[in-house]
Amino acid sequence: MRRQRFVMGCAPLHQPLPAYRRIMRDDRPRLPSSPGFWRSPLRGPWFTSMLGLVLLVGITVLFVTGLVSYAAYNPGLDPVNDQTPGKGFLGFYLFAWPTNPHWLYRATQGLHVTLGITLIPVLLAKLWSVVPRLFALPPARSLAHALERISLLLLVGGGLFEFTTGVLNVQLDYVFPGSFYPLHFYGAWVFFAAFVAHAVLKVPTALRNARRRRAGQEPGAHAAAGEPLTAAGPGGGDLVSPRPDPPTVSRRGALWFVGGASLLLFATTVGQSIGGALRRTALLAPHGGADPGSGPNGFQINKTAAYAGIDAAETGEEAWRLVVTGRTGTVRLGRADLLRMPLHSSALPIACVEGWSTADQWWRGVRLRDLAALVGHDGDPPDVFVESLQRHGAFRRAALRANQVADPRSLLALYVNGEELSPDHGYPARIIVPAAPGVLNTKWVARLTFGDL
Numbered sequence: 001m002r003r004q005r006f007v008m009g010c011a012p013l014h015q016p017l018p019a020y021r022r023i024m025r026d027d028r029p030r031l032p033s034s035p036g037f038w039r040s041p042l043r044g045p046w047f048t049s050m051l052g053l054v055l056l057v058g059i060t061v062l063f064v065t066g067l068v069s070y071a072a073y074n075p076g077l078d079p080v081n082d083q084t085p086g087k088g089f090l091g092f093y094l095f096a097w098p099t100n101p102h103w104l105y106r107a108t109q110g111l112h113v114t115l116g117i118t119l120i121p122v123l124l125a126k127l128w129s130v131v132p133r134l135f136a137l138p139p140a141r142s143l144a145h146a147l148e149r150i151s152l153l154l155l156v157g158g159g160l161f162e163f164t165t166g167v168l169n170v171q172l173d174y175v176f177p178g179s180f181y182p183l184h185f186y187g188a189w190v191f192f193a194a195f196v197a198h199a200v201l202k203v204p205t206a207l208r209n210a211r212r213r214r215a216g217q218e219p220g221a222h223a224a225a226g227e228p229l230t231a232a233g234p235g236g237g238d239l240v241s242p243r244p245d246p247p248t249v250s251r252r253g254a255l256w257f258v259g260g261a262s263l264l265l266f267a268t269t270v271g272q273s274i275g276g277a278l279r280r281t282a283l284l285a286p287h288g289g290a291d292p293g294s295g296p297n298g299f300q301i302n303k304t305a306a307y308a309g310i311d312a313a314e315t316g317e318e319a320w321r322l323v324v325t326g327r328t329g330t331v332r333l334g335r336a337d338l339l340r341m342p343l344h345s346s347a348l349p350i351a352c353v354e355g356w357s358t359a360d361q362w363w364r365g366v367r368l369r370d371l372a373a374l375v376g377h378d379g380d381p382p383d384v385f386v387e388s389l390q391r392h393g394a395f396r397r398a399a400l401r402a403n404q405v406a407d408p409r410s411l412l413a414l415y416v417n418g419e420e421l422s423p424d425h426g427y428p429a430r431i432i433v434p435a436a437p438g439v440l441n442t443k444w445v446a447r448l449t450f451g452d453l
């Protein structure tokens with residue numbers, strides 16, 4: 001048959017046809033807009049629905065723990081605590097961050113970052129499973145369809161943006177144009193709004209597809225098994241390839257594969273939040289593996305004294321004075337003065353905004369409320385504005401709310417685990433407050449100003 005046509009064409013029999021003719025003669029769809037272009041037998045409504053249902057729960061938890069992370073800064077207390085001052089009504093949910101339970105932020109931020117990383121394979125598999133829809137033509141069949149497609153663009157773009165900025169923030173020195181905080185915060189709202197719209201539209205379908213599968217009525221199941229296609233339709237049949245390649249793995253097998261990849265990411269990340277011996281399993285996490293040092297001060301550090309530009313000459317017994325100001329004026333205290341005040345101990349973790357944390361460390365020092373009483377705030381400790389010797393960095397200053405100052409476990413720590421603080425842990429003195437993000441536990445403290453902020 002083939003040879004016959006050539007005789008009628010212009011090319012001599014033994015010469016291969018020019019590429020473009022071969023393409024033009026080949027009836028395989030070439031454009032991603034045609035369903036036949038997508039050949040994987042795995043795509044289908046059940047596969048997509050299962051991934052969607054996992055993301056429904058996962059993304060919601062991510063959004064809530066993210067909002068909680070922002071609230072933990074007490075951004076409404078003072079501008080120094082607020083990296084997203086332009087948020088306007090998006091801050092409607094903010095509340096005074098509590099001090100109980102003392103591991104609260106450790107749990108919420110550990111969950112945020114670990115879950116975010118664990119969900120990456122699910123997010124990518126979900127996007128892969130629906131990619132034919134992104135190219136489907138016409139771009140809009142109706143106004144409703146156009147709106148749905150725009151929300152899909154915000155959903156896909158917002159999701160990729162949030163995961164990318166999140167991973168860049170925790171994994172690498174943040175290499176992204178623009179400050180992480182407002183980008184990730186506003187991106188979260190855009191993404192979650194599109195996500196809610198998508199969920200409202202799709203969850204009923206996803207649940208129906210899950211039920212259908214159980215009843216063995218999944219559209220396209222035949223295609224995966226090489227039988228003719230059942231009628232495509234709103235159930236997601238349009239995701240099923242009309243010309244599937246022979247299957248090499250089942251849809252359930254592919255889901256197990258995605259689950260396995262998530263499990264691997266989970267297992268090589270969660271150790272940085274749980275700490276202890278499990279930290280060594282966090283092979284992919286920047287604060288995984290062995291602790292940076294040994295001994296009482298050997299636990300994890302984010303910013304070292306050298307990185308913060310702390311000059312040892314300023315922290316010496318002679319030079320360093322803590323300046324405490326309040327209702328009755330200002331007092332200047334040396335380390336010896338502080339050591340003469342009543343000292344207390346608290347077992348509290350360092351919980352970093354990047355999701356890693358330490359186990360509870362034994363801190364010893366002067367209660368913040370006792371320092372407040374020293375300058376006239378006896379019995380009713382107010383908020384406090386904390387300043388560090390650090391000269392640069394977004395968190396060289398921080399504000400703590402009255403409930404944090406009043407908590408008997410909140411200390412100006414001078415010792416940790418029975419030893420003087422090391423320079424990298426904030427010698428001569430650092431703040432340690434229960435349930436607060438690491439960035440608000442200021443190191444190398446130089447000045448405390450008590451008074452309503």
Ligand code: HEM
Binds near residue numbers: 059084184188
């Ligand atoms: C791999 C995925 C993700 C990672 C690793 C990640 C990481 C982080 C980190 C480290 C922070 C704290 C930043 C700081 O205070 O310094 C954060 C905050 C936040 N995250 Fe994520 N995130 C991820 C995905 C998401 C997603 C999908 C959402 C929304 C649905 C989200 C919403 C938020 C919000 C609202 C904040 C608070 C921002 C602020 O404090 O200004 N995150 N995230």
